[in-house]
Amino acid sequence: MARRIRIHYLETILHEPVSYFDDHSPGSVATSLSTNTNSIEVGLADKVGCVFIATGMIVTAFAIGFSKSWKLTLVVGATIPWVLAITGILGSADSKLQSKQKDAYSEASSLAAEALGSVANILALGAKDKIIERFEKPLAVASHWAIRDGPIQASIYGNMFFTMQCGYALALFYGVKLVSNGQIKDGGTVMVSVVL
Numbered sequence: 001m002a003r004r005i006r007i008h009y010l011e012t013i014l015h016e017p018v019s020y021f022d023d024h025s026p027g028s029v030a031t032s033l034s035t036n037t038n039s040i041e042v043g044l045a046d047k048v049g050c051v052f053i054a055t056g057m058i059v060t061a062f063a064i065g066f067s068k069s070w071k072l073t074l075v076v077g078a079t080i081p082w083v084l085a086i087t088g089i090l091g092s093a094d095s096k097l098q099s100k101q102k103d104a105y106s107e108a109s110s111l112a113a114e115a116l117g118s119v120a121n122i123l124a125l126g127a128k129d130k131i132i133e134r135f136e137k138p139l140a141v142a143s144h145w146a147i148r149d150g151p152i153q154a155s156i157y158g159n160m161f162f163t164m165q166c167g168y169a170l171a172l173f174y175g176v177k178l179v180s181n182g183q184i185k186d187g188g189t190v191m192v193s194v195v196l
Helices: 003-016 024-068 069-079 080-117 119-125 128-180 187-195
Strands: none
Touching: 003 024, 003 119, 024 069, 024 080, 024 187, 069 128, 069 187, 080 119, 119 128, 128 187
16 A cells, blocks of 8 residues: 555656746655655554554443443543543644654755765865754754644643543542442452453
8 A cells, every 4th residue: 555655646746847846855755755655554554453452442341341330331431531532632733743843854854865965066065064054954943843742742641641540540439339339249340340
């Protein structure tokens, strides 16, 4: 699939008018061809399988939980909308910042590819420092967006683990209440629902 995408991308680029290459350097086209298709390849290889595994685990966990104690499973399941909402909001912001980082890195990569392609001319003309200065600008932009993205990624993982621990505490609290009322026969049923 990745090979077909690369071929189609290259065919599309070769059909562009010459004015297209005034705005896009050959290095940026090559970098985009490599980087974007690698991202698609990684997404198709691992992520699709992970989605199926996670979906199967969630369905199985809820099926076992509901069969043991539907009340406790509903209480524990109440934390899921919170995680999904916060992760969705923060994930959207994260993807925008990562897109800006990727654009800056693509610009730096294309500049480096062009410079390495004509390194003899650059050294002969004494333009090494100017090229390095031009190369540092997109890297500084990428670094700026990466620094802004760090707290967002930390918030995503922090929220997930915080909600998970709160879900455990809520399940244990409510599970003990159900055991003391006689609605659940023992603590083992509570632990089965909590672990799931």
